Amino acid sequence: MQNVLIIDRVSEKLLNELSRRGFGVDYRPGLERSDLLEIINKYSILVFRGRLRIDKDVIDAGERLRVLARYGIGLDNVDVEYAIKKGISVVNAPNASCISVVELTIGLMIVVFRNIYNYINLVKLGEWPKGIFIGRELYGKNLGIVGFGRIGSRVARYAKIFGMNILVHDVRDVSKDVRELGGVQVNFEELLKESDIVTLHVPLTPLTYHMIDDYELSLMKDGAVIINTSRGEVVNARALIRHLDRLGGVALDVMEQEPPRDEIYRRLIAHPKVIVTPHIGAETVESMDRIADELLHNILDAVKWL
Numbered sequence: 051m052q053n054v055l056i057i058d059r060v061s062e063k064l065l066n067e068l069s070r071r072g073f074g075v076d077y078r079p080g081l082e083r084s085d086l087l088e089i090i091n092k093y094s095i096l097v098f099r100g101r102l103r104i105d106k107d108v109i110d111a112g113e114r115l116r117v118l119a120r121y122g123i124g125l126d127n128v129d130v131e132y133a134i135k136k137g138i139s140v141v142n143a144p145n146a147s148c149i150s151v152v153e154l155t156i157g158l159m160i161v162v163f164r165n166i167y168n169y170i171n172l173v174k175l176g177e178w179p180k181g182i183f184i185g186r187e188l189y190g191k192n193l194g195i196v197g198f199g200r201i202g203s204r205v206a207r208y209a210k211i212f213g214m215n216i217l218v219h220d221v222r223d224v225s226k227d228v229r230e231l232g233g234v235q236v237n238f239e240e241l242l243k244e245s246d247i248v249t250l251h252v253p254l255t256p257l258t259y260h261m262i263d264d265y266e267l268s269l270m271k272d273g274a275v276i277i278n279t280s281r282g283e284v285v286n287a288r289a290l291i292r293h294l295d296r297l298g299g300v301a302l303d304v305m306e307q308e309p310p311r312d313e314i315y316r317r318l319i320a321h322p323k324v325i326v327t328p329h330i331g332a333e334t335v336e337s338m339d340r341i342a343d344e345l346l347h348n349i350l351d352a353v354k355w356l
């Protein structure tokens with residue numbers, strides 16, 4: 051029997067489906083790293099999310115480890131190269147949460163452009179601030195999409211329906227697909243200079259780390275908005291604070307430090323032009339369900355070869 055250790059919150063569906071197929075399932079959401087290092091040698095499959103680093107120490111401690119299964123997409127907390135070198139399969143669920151992240155991204159654009167968060171806060175405080183924060187329409191605005199993969203390309207499709215002009219920057223040549231949506235692929239600088247909203251959909255890599263920094267922010271239009279539902283490290287929070295006066299607003303679903311503890315992130319969160327959601331891109335009933343299906347499929351595929 052294959053023993054599975056699950057160290058983060060996952061849907062019941064995955065637990066049930068694994069048990070039904072004869073896996074021994076040990077469900078320990080929130081397990082601390084020190085405890086993980088102590089017990090991991092009993093398991094052949096580890097299921098986790100982005101909370102803990104699955105680094106060399108964890109991989110070495112897992113003497114029986116055969117499969118690392120990320121419940122979600124991002125593998126930036128995993129030493130994938132080292133795992134593969136040791137013959138351990140690394141699987142994830144890259145497609146399952148796509149629609150949920152896209153819908154959150156579009157939602158955040160509207161919330162920021164219409165100042166919905168300010169209105170909600172004041173109405174809750176007993177005020178009726180009609181006309182105080184005049185909003186903007188998405189229609190006719192330039193949307194700069196950085197990263198035209200699973201999520202970015204779908205954001206583009208939805209944005210087209212809203213009547214936005216689409217600018218895309220990607221390291222791959224995606225110009226044909228972008229043109230089909232009436233958009234244009236441009237270089238990064240041009241996208242920053244022309245966009246009313248810049249939305250980030252790149253993976254975290256050495257090239258995308260602090261991809262939005264002082265220089266990039268200085269290129270952006272006055273009143274432009276930044277949406278980041280990708281990875282916190284893509285935006286330099288310190289630089290962002292320095293440019294907030296000029297920007298129209300910022301919406302972040304991800305932060306460099308999650309949960310945010312350091313003063314710099316607290317300052318960012320408290321700023322009236324910034325809204326932050328606690329990494330909820332994939333947190334929908336449908337996405338959780340799809341992650342369970344996709345991950346189960348990929349785990350079964352990986353164990354088939356053991």
Ligand code: NAD
Nearest residue numbers: 124197198199200201220221251252253257279280331332
């Ligand atoms: P993807 O791999 O399908 O697409 C990424 C795109 O970025 C690709 O087209 C790639 O060519 C491009 N790219 C890579 N490096 C680049 C660079 N330096 N400059 C420009 N373009 C570059 O990824 P995806 O599934 O669309 O996910 C996008 C992001 O969303 C990832 O960071 C992922 O971790 C994140 N995500 C967040 C949540 C959430 O809960 N907020 C959920 C799922 C995914």
